[in-house]
Amino acid sequence: MKKGFIKALVLPMVVFISCGSPHDDVVAGGESGIFPDYSDVVLPPNISPVSFRILHEGERFVTTIRGDRSGEIKVRGKEVKIDAAEWEALLEANKGAALSFEIQAKKNGKWTQVCAFTDQVAEEPIDEYLTYRLLAPSYEFYTAFSIRQRNLSSGRDREVYNNRMHYNPKEQQCMNCHQFQNYHTDNWQMHIRQVLGGTLIVTGDEARKVSLKTDSTISAGVYPAWHPTEKLIVYSVNKTRQFFHQKNIQKLVVQDPVSDLILYDVDRNEVSMVADDPLAFETFPTWAPDGRTLYYSSARQPEIALLPSDSIAVCFDKIHYDLMRRSFDPDAKKFGPEELVYDAKSQELSAMEPRISPDGRYLLFSLGGYGTFHIWHRDSDLWVMDLQTGESRPLVAANSEDADSFHNWSSNGRWIVFTSRRDDGLFSRVYFSYFDKDGNVHKPFMLPCSSTRKDEVYSYNVPEFSVEPIRQSVKDLSRMIERDAIPASFKSE
Secondary structure, eight states, X not given: OOOOOOOOOOOOXXXXXXXXXXXXXXXXXXXXXXXXXXXXXXXXXXXXXXXXXXXXXXXXXEEXXXXXXXXXXXXXXXXXXXXXXXXXXXXXXXXXXEEEEEEEEEETTEEEEEEEEEEEEOSSOOOSEEEEEEEOSOSSOOOSEEEEEEETTTOXXXXXXXXXXXXXXXXXXXXXXXXXXXXXXXEEEEEEEETTOEEEEEETTEEEEEEOOOTTSSSSOOSEEEOSSSSEEEEEEEEEEEEEOSSOSSOEEEEEEEEEEEEEETTTTEEEEEEOOTTEEEEEEEEOTTSXXXXXXXXXXXXXXXXXXXXXXXXXGGOOOEEEEEEEETTTTEEOOOEEEEOOGGGTOXXXXXXXXXXXXEEEEEEESSSSOGGGOTTOEEEEEETTTOOEEEOTXXXXXXXXXXXXXXXXXXXXXXXXXXXXXXSOEEEEEEBOTTSOBOOOEEOOOSOOOSOOXXXXXXXXXXXXXXXXXXXXXXXXXXXXOEEOEEEOO
């Protein structure tokens, strides 16, 4: 599978002649170099300041940012930290226009332009909030997990919940798979595993913790898909396992020896079956924006599905998922027959995590060589299918030589968020790409943070957009999680 190479645009170097520092004796400079790389990207008009470190050598540095229409900001120092009020005014004045960045360094008494690039400012804003899980490296022990929410305009970051709230030295607590109904936080959910386990369902000002495991299902709910308008959630139910390679560079494999899809009726606290083909592995459900079609990944491979669990482990690179869909009648709460959407298996590839754009036109997914958990797979790329034409293509400008996965759309369909290991191959970080009205994706940029260090040893996981903040405090959620889980009932046909 070929990757899309991201080529940096090196602009011609300009000789400056003017009076006064820092432009005295300026000479032509060398190649650009900043981290994170914010060069030649499209920025939202409401994004927080982009902080970066200048990687060039020098004794002194000056960065000048000019708007095509108006405005100028100057920042001195190797660490470029932009004043929030000045940045906000510059973006507002140049919405739909461009910002030019020029970096000069003083070395051996000479001022040299070492970097110059241009960023575009989009007309369309990005959703105000991003919720994600932040975790240190771990495989079996959950020592320091937290779910956090970032205001993408102000850059302020707050803790939603952390697993130290109910610390138990004998058994750790994991929380995951937070999701909102249609980008709003009136209705949302997240899972708690092990200590005080259950699925927390928040509806308006009420909340309850439920146990979705029944005698007729293989597990509690795992990957959720909240219906856009109804109080209905489709979950995959999975028996998940992980194992490690000694020699393969992709050290960890996460595998589901068994997986099905269930429908949870929030008001009735009732579970029913959506897909339970014993010869297939169904997972990662998602809804079309109109709520009348359910998409998901499915590997129908009888020759593997019938094997004992331990034998399936050695077939890890032979499991290939296709993208499927079923029609849905919201009034009758009934699903139609399964249809093939994208055939990855015939290519000996695996298509995961389907996500539909808010206008219903594009299907975003990750494509890798095999398996279900592409966050660990270096060959995982982002792809998009035009549901009007049926054409599929890689998002070349957004992809990298390492794992790109866990993707989502903004509510206006103009921004894609995803996680990538492109910086060091070890830790997943959040990236955004502009998806324009013609269906073209643009070079991605990293989530702006106050720190410009590349050695941060935390991974960002499951980024989800919302247009408003989570209303509950950490203490509110802690009290909700302390409650006993209410068992859901199973409705058979």
